[in-house]
Amino acid sequence: xxxxxxxxxxxxxxxxxxxxxxxxxxxxxxxxxxxxxxxxxxxxxxxxxxxxxxxxxxxxxxxxxxxxxxxxxxxxxxxxxxxxxxxxxxxxxxxxxxxxxxxxxxxxxxxxxxxxxxxxxxxxxxxxxxxxxxxxxxxxxxxxxxxxxxxxxxxxxxxxxxxxxxxxxxxxxxxxxxxxxxxxxxxxxxxxxxxxxxxxxxxxxxxxxxxxxxxxxxxxxxxxxxxxxxxxxxxxxxxxxxxxxxxxxxxxxxxxxxxxxxxxxxxxxxxxxxxxxxxxxxxxxxxxxxxxxxxxxxx
Numbered sequence: 001x002x003x004x005x006x007x008x009x010x011x012x013x014x015x016x017x018x019x020x021x022x023x024x025x026x027x028x029x030x031x032x033x034x035x036x037x038x039x040x041x042x043x044x045x046x047x048x049x050x051x052x053x054x055x056x057x058x059x060x061x062x063x064x065x066x067x068x069x070x071x072x073x074x075x076x077x078x079x080x081x082x083x084x085x086x087x088x089x090x091x092x093x094x095x096x097x098x099x100x101x102x103x104x105x106x107x108x109x110x111x112x113x114x115x116x117x118x119x120x121x122x123x124x125x126x127x128x129x130x131x132x133x134x135x136x137x138x139x140x141x142x143x144x145x146x147x148x149x150x151x152x153x154x155x156x157x158x159x160x161x162x163x164x165x166x167x168x169x170x171x172x173x174x175x176x177x178x179x180x181x182x183x184x185x186x187x188x189x190x191x192x193x194x195x196x197x198x199x200x201x202x203x204x205x206x207x208x209x210x211x212x213x214x215x216x217x218x219x220x221x222x223x224x225x226x227x228x229x230x231x232x233x234x235x236x237x238x239x240x241x242x243x244x245x246x247x248x249x250x251x252x253x254x255x256x257x258x259x260x261x262x263x264x265x266x267x268x269x270x271x272x273x274x275x276x277x278x279x280x281x282x283x284x285x286x287x288x289x290x291x292x293x294x295x296x297x298x299x
Contacts, residue, residue: 001248001258002299005265006283007045009293011038016287017059019276026280029070030293031058037072037082042280042295051087054080062103062110064124071110073100079112081127091127095120104143104152106166111152113140119154121169133169135162142184148191149208155182161196163212175212177204186228188251195237197225203239205254216254220247229275231282231298238284240272246286248298260286260296268294 014033021028022039029051031037037052052072060073069090070082078094099115109130110122117136122129138157145152150166161182163173180199187194187208193215194206203220206212221241230237230251240246244267246260261267270289277284284296 002297003248003258003260003265004297004299005267005294006297007042007295009040009045009048009295010291011048012036012291012293014057014291015271015289016273016291016293017057018061018274019285019287019293020061020063021276021278023063023065026278028276028278028285029061029063030287031061031072032287032291033057035074037061037070040293042278042283045295051084052080052082052089060100060103060113062105064105064110066124071103073103073112075099075115079103079122093122093127093129095122095129099139101139101141102143104145106145106147106152111143111145113143113154115139117156117158119143131169133164136160138181141182142186144185144187144194146187146191146194146208153185153187153194155185155196155198157181159198161185161194161206161212173212175206177206178202181224183224184227186230189230189234195228197228197239199224201225201241201243203228203254218254221245224271226272227274229277229284231277231284232279233282236298238275238277240275240286242271244268244270244272244288246272246275246284246296248284265296268292 016032035054038048062071068084072080081091083090102113112120119133121131136156136158142155161175161177178198182198184197203218205215222243224242248258268288
């Protein structure tokens, strides 16, 4: 496997916390500590377009492709809806005074993970809060939806993973998953496995069809593992960490394939916070506390 750094995008004035696809196939949005939401085009390196100023730091965004709105989690302020067509804020909702760590869609609902241990269920068409699910005494850091099993998983700073039913939002299972905060929960693309990572630097894989029994427990990094992303062809996945590195793994065997770091590939100088693996020339995108966004070619 060969890794090559293709581009570095600079424009943020503070840590970059999140990156998501813009659904064009060659573009993405980024946001972070400066409250700027910037749209980038992989065809035009470093020509970012400022599309919103959230006014506060942003940990979470989600793109609703049905009505072409971008949901922006304003920490301690609530959610903004950006109308992508004209780059204007269409709606805002003060749903919380807490941090917003994740936003995920299913059907016509949005699940919003909050720093006060609550998941808010919102009706997307009306932008109205339908339910509060109290999950933890500490932050809910991540949400993953499994349409195949009609479930969603949450990871929280109480070290637990909770599995809920999507219909009635009933708690189905609690997994004491990690020895410290759970930072990321992701279902494999086929929905058969749940991947979890956390502050304990471990990557764990759980078998969905075996009552979430443990498949493997890997001491994956030196420090907290912040995110997981799967390659478009599903053969690989990547993890990123507070230890400044990105690691690429075989999705079938869970074996380490490659390490991307500063020494080997001029990687990030501080914590790597989020990953986005695109179908555009199989490019892997990473963002960091160093204010930079890096683009990697995985061949």
